[in-house]
Amino acid sequence: MxxxxxxxxxxxxxxxxxxxxxxxxxxxxxxxxxxxxxxxxxxxxxxxxxxxxxxxxxxxxxxxxxxxxxxxxxxxxxxxxxxxxxxxxxxxxxxxxxxxxxxxxxxxxxxxxxxxxxxxxxxxxxxxxxxxxxxxxxxxxxxxxxxxxxxxxxxxxxxxxxxxxxxxxxxxxxxxxxTAVSGSGPAYVFYVVEAMIEAGVLLGLSREVATTLVVQTVVGAGRMVAETGQHPTVLREQVSSPAGTTMAAVRVLDDHRVRAAFVTAMEAARDRSAELGRLAGS
Structure with missing residues (x-):
């Protein structure tokens, strides 16, 4: 130093x-x-x-x-x-x-x-x-x-x-x-992983197989974002064939305003971070 x-x-x-x-x-x-x-x-x-x-x-x-x-x-x-x-x-x-x-x-x-x-x-x-x-x-x-x-x-x-x-x-x-984006961010990812595993079980997969599929999918997708340098939208569109399975799923996510929910959730995390600072005397 x-x-x-x-x-x-x-x-x-x-x-x-x-x-x-x-x-x-x-x-x-x-x-x-x-x-x-x-x-x-x-x-x-x-x-x-x-x-x-x-x-x-x-x-x-x-x-x-x-x-x-x-x-x-x-x-x-x-x-x-x-x-x-x-x-x-x-x-x-x-x-x-x-x-x-x-x-x-x-x-x-x-x-x-x-x-x-x-x-x-x-x-x-x-x-x-x-x-x-x-x-x-x-x-x-x-x-x-x-x-x-x-x-x-x-x-x-x-x-x-x-x-x-x-x-x-x-x-x-x-x-x-x-704090809202990366500090709390792992919890959002774990939340999505948990939901995807539960969906896999609901669709008839064993929990072990569903977990393996979801975890590797998340790891692989993360590496693609990090290593290709391409925007996530481009990468998502590469998976989304017209009238295909991915488009059907994304449409449901959009109908349920999942993207807006993430923004609102992260705003809440930001506000709580500021509140914690005030409680600690900042």
């Missing part, structure tokens, strides 16, 4: 929060070649701490130790837990430490204010919206810079999240939309 490499602990990353996403990032960093000695994690439950140490060979420490020893802090907690975590972090924070937050809806302004109000220095902050396919190194993360963050801090955050998938940079005012 530019400008901090001469400080003790500058290359050490502390993951504050060992839930699903925290562990996902931790394991991804290790798979990407990050040394276990350069990673710290916080976890209050002794049995969980022992599990993480045994599984990954990393040190599990308290918040104060993590903040004092690491050059980058990754906050991986629920939005409602952010204020209390910032209060714990602030008294031990060193100037130049990079704070990367994965808390949904919490703005960089709220993070910066919470740290300074708690007695900490003004440090670079980067906000991240990840998603759960990071579990299989196919995550999609968007990052946005706070007022004290420069290109080098975005580079550092991108390198961290790049260990578990792709990363894009967006202005912060787009982050609620990002």
């Amino acid at each position: 530019s400008g901090t490499s001469d400080r003790p602990g500058a290359d050490v990353v502390a993951v504050l929060g060992a839930g699903v996403m925290g562990e996902t990032l931790l394991s991804g960093l290790l798979r990407a070649g990050r040394a276990a000695e350069a990673l710290l994690v916080t976890e209050r439950r002794p049995e969980r701490a022992q599990e993480l140490t045994h599984r990954y060979g990393v040190r599990v420490v308290d918040t104060a130790t993590a903040v004092q020893e690491a050059g980058t802090l990754v906050l991986v907690v629920k939005p409602q837990d952010v204020p209390s975590l910032l209060a714990d972090v602030a008294p031990h924070l060193r100037a130049g430490t990079l704070v990367v937050s994965l808390a949904a809806g919490v703005t960089t302004a709220a993070l910066e204010h919470g740290l300074v109000a708690g007695g900490g220095p003004h440090v670079p902050v980067v906000r991240v919206m990840p998603n759960t396919p990071a579990l299989v190194d196919e995550g999609m993360s968007a990052i946005a810079a706070g007022t004290g963050s420069g290109p080098e801090h975005l580079d550092a955050a991108e390198a961290l999240l790049g260990a578990v998938g792709k990363v894009v940079r967006v202005p912060e005012h787009h982050m609620d939309a990002v």
Whole structure:
């Protein structure tokens, strides 16, 4: 991280929060070649701490130790837990430490204010919206810079999240939309997969066969969008013969306003993201 490499602990990353996403990032960093000695994690439950140490060979420490020893802090907690975590972090924070937050809806302004109000220095902050396919190194993360963050801090955050998938940079005012599109997006896909499997069973297929057919169809369709560079409309039309089976199915989807329902659902997700940010003090 530019400008901090001469400080003790500058290359050490502390993951504050060992839930699903925290562990996902931790394991991804290790798979990407990050040394276990350069990673710290916080976890209050002794049995969980022992599990993480045994599984990954990393040190599990308290918040104060993590903040004092690491050059980058990754906050991986629920939005409602952010204020209390910032209060714990602030008294031990060193100037130049990079704070990367994965808390949904919490703005960089709220993070910066919470740290300074708690007695900490003004440090670079980067906000991240990840998603759960990071579990299989196919995550999609968007990052946005706070007022004290420069290109080098975005580079550092991108390198961290790049260990578990792709990363894009967006202005912060787009982050609620990002949350609605990619943050919650896997759930929409799982919802469609679930519906297609149930339809296959209704049509007489075994659940095993229906699941195999649907899952591979979704994987293959996704790869076609990603690798051909063609617009989804073009790809859909290639499957849709005039007066054929696909056209019959798409007509029913249009009759039920499925496309409009997706737009409305994602607007609701965007609004909830903004609401969560306000509840967390953004």
